[in-house]
Amino acid sequence: MSAPQASIALSVTGIEKSFGPTRALAGADLTVAAGEIVALMGANGAGKSTLVKIISGSYWPDAGTMTLGGKAVAFASPREAKAAGIATVHQATDQAGAAGLTVAENLALDELCGTGPLFVSGRSIRRRARAIAGLIDLDLPMDRDFLDLRPAERQLVAIARAVAAKASVLILDEPTSSLSTAEAERLFALLKRLRAQGMAILYISHRLGDLAAIADRAVVLRGGRIVGAFPRPIDFPAAVAAMIGRPLEAAAHGGEPSTAPIIAALRNVQLIPGAVPFDLDLRSGEVVAITGTLGSGKSRLLRVLFGLDMPHAGTVTLDGKPWHSDGPGRSIAKGVFMVAEDRWQSSLLPPETPGASIAGTIALPHLPRWFPAGIIDATRERLVATDAIRRLGIKARNADATLDQLSGGNQQKVVLARWQAEPCRLLLLDEPFQGVDVGAREDLIAAIRGSQGGSATLIATSDTEEALEVADRILVMRDHTLISADGSEGSLAAAIGGAASASPRKLEP
């Protein structure tokens, strides 16, 4: 171990962590100096969140050491980490404070819960809250309910609390994933100020634009190890290559524009009133990915094609015929399938429900087609499921296993298998790699790319590396319109940067 250095705020060495057979971290080393913003990059499943959870005390590492301000530390709970001066702002901002309490009460929450005076009045809380808010020049209505705040505002409340608690290390997990451009810029300005005050900041993101804006150093995590460190100016193509494990050019599939027959054609489609109309062709055998920030309209486009939402204007044709759907039933009958995001909410059944097995999960949308007389032939279901288990490498006891017994990646494979069990024309996948480890993601990509046959596949993902890995063509969506639709190799990196960065919106009508 090196001698404690005054400037190193946080240092972790040789951190290992396994969950059952899955090795999330295989000896990760990381240091963050005081007054430095370190960007932690990594694809989904690379181990970013595990590392963060170990540093912030949620997980106990299997091996490895950690020092904070030069002293060896080990945290058994998030509370201990917080007391030692590590503040974490999580992606889910609704947990950053207590709903039902006012902004003022939330700002003063640490004192109310812990060391504050026994008796408090509204006035004393507000006074204390204003002092805390003043630390970061936060100007919010103190009497608003925390729940009514926008994600950006909740984040700022959490940061203010961290500063008030005299945290020496601030960890931000995907902080800009739900922020608007202006909000992100405001956050960056604040982070730069905290850096100037000597705070060590660990910034987790895979948005290259964010990292370009504020990171002093980028550290890339892949397969549970640090595989690259990039000092400023950060070489982003090299960083992305380190992140996905191969050169950027190799990651883009194809390159030749497809001339296969058009399956779905969108003309002058306006997703919401006021959005810029766009055209889109989806060709047979093609995998197209759409990236863009949360709320950019990716999901809405998929929902429009699946018949859950109506486009504001424009026409859609499917195999040359006008396409209107009044809902999932008709879409599925016509071969338009959608894997919605958040599988537990959108696709899976609780384990005690009949039909919650792998076989039943795959069969659910196809029941009318498979069993027109109504009587279920369990053998047929199981046959399809057993085939899917073999083809996709699903790790499960057998076709009767319920989904809660599977890992996230295997659950997602089952969901994909459901929609590959019948031939389709257009397969729509919304964030198909959510909560999926790297190995399973590769299997999923192979399955998506391997068997699309004569159908078109459209994938919405806010993760640009995922898009790079899976798609023939990448489109970028912003403000409910497509802003890049050529997908040529040269524009790819620019498109990624553009998708992630806070570039001005010049496409306003």
Next chain:
Amino acid sequence: MTTDTSQKSAPRASNIAETARRYALFVLLGLMLLGFWWAQPAFINSANLFSILQAVSVVAILGVGVSITMSAGGFDLSVGSVAASAVMAASYAMVVLQLDAVSTFILVLAIGALIGLANGLLIVKVGVPDLLATLSTMFLLAGLQLIPTGGRSITAGMVLPDGSTAKGAYDPAFLLLGRSRLFDIVPLPVVIMAVVAVIALFLMERTRFGRVFYAIGGNETAAHLAGAPTKAYRLAAYIISGTLASLGGLIIASRVGRGDVSAGNSLLLDAVAASLIGFAVLDKRRPHVLGTVLGAIFVGVLLNGLTMLNAPYYTQDFVKGAVLVGALALTFGLGKRKR
């Protein structure tokens, strides 16, 4: 830090516990039969056993309806009132309107289906939560059934609110429904219960329709995104429940032979209890037809046995409540599956 050993030894231990939980209610039922037989040999003769089944048939039929609505994520609180209204409607149809047995039968079932449809529309179209919608229907019917007769029970020769005398009477053919026996041994209501149970069991466990009912109850969004017409299914669940409840009412009416205003007082709670006790049968942790019927029988056997042992009538509700608490604790509490 988690210890690996506890996770490894857990499955074997939980397998034994799981098997025990699966068959707990069957074992208890068997023990109960043996116990009552030992204490009172007359308990086990076929006449008594069939009288138990006859006594629980209506509750079981209503319970099946409740469990179907529950499986689709709803809850029909109106079954008791529907059954009571069916008793009054059947009596009114024959005594006042002078209809024959078949027309009465069809009319009353249609009324039950219509009430189910109204429940369903209130829930699916208007958007009233299931419990509140069926609770208000329950109240509505409890009052509505009293209005045509001015709050009086319906018997042959009764004086109507307008001063005239009712000219009709119960059709003897109608009374056969509740009072005759198949092969002179199995009461017809028991046969009807068995037929309803078998059809419902097949529908819910072996057909894609049942699968979709459960899928809607498990995750309505997932069912919808998988293309299921979820609203139609939820409507159907309430229509089935309403129809079965009116069938239960017809059986009561034919057994009692008059339109009694207090008929079906405890039916709702008994039917709901049967469905909930059914959760524990085979450790399914969900509403299911077999469990509901067994739940009804379980309570019926217990009450009959205790009555034979001279337990006072007023302890009945206490016994039912105790069984329900035990069954639910078995289902949800003891040895909860690890997620």
